[in-house]
Amino acid sequence: MSVPHPATVRRLLERVDGDALDRAFGAFLDTRPHRTHAARPAARTIHRAVAVDGKTLRGSRTPQRTAVVLLAAMDHTGTVLAQRQIADKSNEILAFAPLLDAVDDLNGVMVTADALHTQHAHGSYLRQRGAHYLAIVKKNHIKLHDRIRQLPWRAMPLEHYDRTRAHHRIEIRRLKAAAFDHLDYPDAKQALQIVRWRMDRATGELSIERVYLITSLPPGAATGTELASWIRGHWGIENLLHHVRDRTFREDDSKVRTGHLPRAMASLRNLAIGIHRHNGETNMAAALRRAARDYRRPLTALGITD
Numbered sequence: 001m002s003v004p005h006p007a008t009v010r011r012l013l014e015r016v017d018g019d020a021l022d023r024a025f026g027a028f029l030d031t032r033p034h035r036t037h038a039a040r041p042a043a044r045t046i047h048r049a050v051a052v053d054g055k056t057l058r059g060s061r062t063p064q065r066t067a068v069v070l071l072a073a074m075d076h077t078g079t080v081l082a083q084r085q086i087a088d089k090s091n092e093i094l095a096f097a098p099l100l101d102a103v104d105d106l107n108g109v110m111v112t113a114d115a116l117h118t119q120h121a122h123g124s125y126l127r128q129r130g131a132h133y134l135a136i137v138k139k140n141h142i143k144l145h146d147r148i149r150q151l152p153w154r155a156m157p158l159e160h161y162d163r164t165r166a167h168h169r170i171e172i173r174r175l176k177a178a179a180f181d182h183l184d185y186p187d188a189k190q191a192l193q194i195v196r197w198r199m200d201r202a203t204g205e206l207s208i209e210r211v212y213l214i215t216s217l218p219p220g221a222a223t224g225t226e227l228a229s230w231i232r233g234h235w236g237i238e239n240l241l242h243h244v245r246d247r248t249f250r251e252d253d254s255k256v257r258t259g260h261l262p263r264a265m266a267s268l269r270n271l272a273i274g275i276h277r278h279n280g281e282t283n284m285a286a287a288l289r290r291a292a293r294d295y296r297r298p299l300t301a302l303g304i305t306d
Helices: 006-015 018-031 089-101 120-128 139-149 224-248 261-278 284-301
Strands: 048-057 068-075 080-086 109-113 132-137 160-166 169-179 190-200 206-215
Touching: 006 261, 018 080, 018 261, 048 089, 048 224, 048 261, 068 089, 068 261, 080 089, 080 261, 089 120, 109 224, 120 132, 132 139, 132 224, 139 206, 160 224, 169 224, 190 224
Parallel strands: 048 109, 109 132
Antiparallel strands: 048 068, 068 080, 132 206, 160 169, 169 190, 190 206
């Protein structure tokens, strides 16, 4: 058994086509059987949820070059389906449709994204592809935000309630929905309000946050529990992209900067995360430690040491 020298692997990854590598990894993960510890509920008209989010590789910045910025489409189980490198965060909007063009079938897919991507063109694109959306509305869309915020939410029935305890805090989430026939956004059918109460159990400090969204799903197409699961799923994917890659893989500490190496390493991290998530792993750090031990055992048996 011949193991390539690290310098050989490095030279290969410096030259590899990042788009081709992401397409290959995405196709592999998309067809790989997987299991998860907690299956999410699925609405009759939706068979998959996909999150779009961006990530800056801070360690790739040099005095001559800005940091590498990537925009990824990741399903809510943790599989990266497509990824594109963009010039900077401001170009995420322009990269949205080209990114999702790389996903073959969006019919019956729920696409979630942050407020930056609540754009009329994005909504039209998704509906033309047969996808539905859950779009966050913030004050950068002031008229749309004000119209939704001023609805008589107090009089509307509760669609979903959830209470959890984690990380030394108690969190309560309440979801309400309002049907719309005439909303200034492509094919919007409902407005949603999420109210989140967070209380620090140590200090007793309480914070309240209200989040407004719109969706193309008509009333009755999904339950409040299903809508809440997709919203939480998107926040979970944001956490996966940032917390796991930064804390577990120490991505921001990586100083690889040559050629296509930063992009290739990000793709390899996505592959590792996707495989472990498919295997039902929820603790990524523990999964990586076990994988490292399993990797070393056959090499040691062959007389190969690090």
